[in-house]
Amino acid sequence: MSNRPLAAAGRLVPLLRAGLIAGIVIAALAYPVAAATGLGAKVTAHAMEHKTKILKTALPAETSYLYAPDGKTVLTMFYEEYRQYTKLADMSPNIQQAIIAAEDARFYQHSGVDPKGIARAFVANARSSGISQGASTLTMQYVRMALRDSATTPKEVQEATQQTSLRKVREMRMAMDLEKELTKEQILERYLNSAYFGHRAYGIYAASEIFFSKTPKDLSVVEAATLAGLVKSPSRFDPATSDQKEATARRNYILDRMTALGYLSPNAATSAKSEPIELTLSYPSNDCASVPQEWNSWGFICDYVKNWWSAQPAFGENRLERMDKLRRGGYRIVLSVDPKIQEAAEKNVGTKGNTGSPFANGIVLTEPGTGRLKAMAVNRTYSLNLDGNPLSGNPEAGPKVKANYPNTVAPLLGGGDLPGYQAGSTFKMFPMLAALDAGMTLNTSFNAPHRYRSEIYNGWAPSNASGAMSGMQTMWSGFGKSVNTYFVWLEEQVGADQAVRLAEQLGLRWRTDVDRHHAAPANAKTWGAFTLGVSDATPLEMANAYGAVAAEGRYCEAIPVQAIYNRDGTPAIYRTAGGIEREIAKPRCRQVVSADAARAATDAARCPTGDTPARGGCGGWSTADSVRGTVGRPVAGKTGTTDSTRSAWFVGFTPELAAASFISDPDNPFNAVGDGQSQIPIHAVANTLRDALEDQPTREFTPPSDAIVG
Incomplete structure (x- = not known):
């Protein structure tokens, strides 16, 4: 009885060389439940070819970064999946070898589908009367991840993730086609940038940063083997748990596989296995609430950026599409705010308006001739934490007011849903x-x-x-x-x-x-x-x-x-009604x-x-x-x-700056500011303009013509 699966496996190898038909046969034999569903009729070469072309150019979701005006200081990030695409040349050979050892030892020998791997999986599955072992190559796994990432409808998501023989056949065919279009190095690079490693780390850059606070180029053998072990089961082999027993066992298994493949000497493997897994965990910021405390007031600016972004047709047909672009598009966004002017605005609003006052005192400065935002400040702390606010209401039911003090994330200065x-x-x-x-x-x-x-x-x-x-x-x-x-x-x-x-x-x-x-x-x-x-x-x-x-x-x-840059470093553009391409960040x-x-x-x-x-x-x-x-x-x-x-x-x-300041109770417009506080906006604007333009040459207004004077 035990020889029958082996004999069947031996008969499969020649069939696999026949291409797609062999893939269907293998799928039907390995997954007998689906064998009677007429898989062949559903697999069309045209659909496969179309999707393969998409995968050739498709890139995974990538984190967008919001920079201070220097273009270097990261204020926060926006992402659904924390990921930064990294070239293979910027990855340590250790992680490249570890992932091959962990997931696909014959990666450089097969053409997308591994006959030996399928035969081995078929034998294991036949012995267990179920699916105890998969046969997915790195290429097939990448196809699965790329199909999931490029899915735009619930149906496409289901097709990319459902556990069926049809999906397996599709992956095999597309993997073979993709290997004709991309090199092994390109496939490995895309795989390492797509894989999920747990802890919201998508791709090797995020995994390296979150688990070890370093870049992929600096990963040691031990660190690389640890991360490679996570792909199979991110939760089971998570080294950040209190018990690292399974994570260590999985790491050691991969070190042994690296030795068997000639990537490591036996002595090096023995030494590596003796080392404990030492983590340096980091938690990447996400969205405006994560703006560093020393930049707290810039949280309101960040929030305005989001509202502005969601109104730009260049990023999608509706708000949902545009925000999805922000969180998945890998943009580099550089603010126009001037730090000196922002500092002046914060100082002159802060001295005239108590943070704990129900009256919001805010100021906005823009640049005439460009419309660029130069400063935005209000006497509030940008925070989601409403603790200590007597007006915030039942936390379970949500706040009763729009602009809690001292903390709020309400768009008090413009760009949001508040009427003003x-x-x-x-x-x-x-x-x-x-x-x-x-x-x-x-x-x-x-x-x-x-x-x-x-x-x-x-x-x-x-x-x-x-x-x-x-x-x-x-x-x-x-x-x-x-x-x-x-x-x-x-x-x-x-x-x-x-x-x-x-x-x-x-x-x-x-x-x-x-x-x-x-x-x-x-x-x-x-x-x-x-x-x-x-x-x-x-x-x-x-x-x-x-x-x-x-x-x-x-x-x-x-x-x-x-400035707004695409993931490839080129300026983000939009097309006007007349068909002219213009940079999104240029003044309109x-x-x-x-x-x-x-x-x-x-x-x-x-x-x-x-x-x-x-x-x-x-x-x-x-x-x-x-x-x-x-x-x-x-x-x-x-x-x-x-x-x-x-x-x-x-x-x-x-001539250089325009500023608007107000004082009001955003939550109760009938709560009168009173004449005693009506001078606050005057002082806020005057003092801010003075400080912002300090040391700048004086510019005169151009006088009107005689005709319009009358």
């Missing part, structure tokens, strides 16, 4: 800019009463904050004093819908049902309160919108990166209003800051007249407060 904060009179920029672009002049005058009744806006009658604002106003004085009735009248002249559409062109988005209703084309003409900033906005939006004014009417989309800009209109708006915006406009007069006083003295150079901007000072803003800019 009412921005008050900072919105007066939009009707003024629209009016200037439509041909009105800076000297457009109106005798602004304390209260103004608007017939266009259905009898709405807003008033000024002070009786001292009444009287004849121009754009300079009206903007400098923030005269509500002047700007309601001005908005009537140009059309509220024109101001709304311009704000959209400058990057504002309507996130609440109320705002979307008023901004709709059918309703925008009667949205008189738009000029008073009743809509929600984020600091990022406001900084970038005012940045377009500083850039003389050229709006650039906000972008948090200076367009002229929104004329340069002269933007210069005129800038001239008027110098009045609120205490600066002197180039062409007109500010009317004697302004709402933030300390800013010019603090910044020490030409500066423009606008204050903004809402009813009862529930929130307060200041948006300011120089």
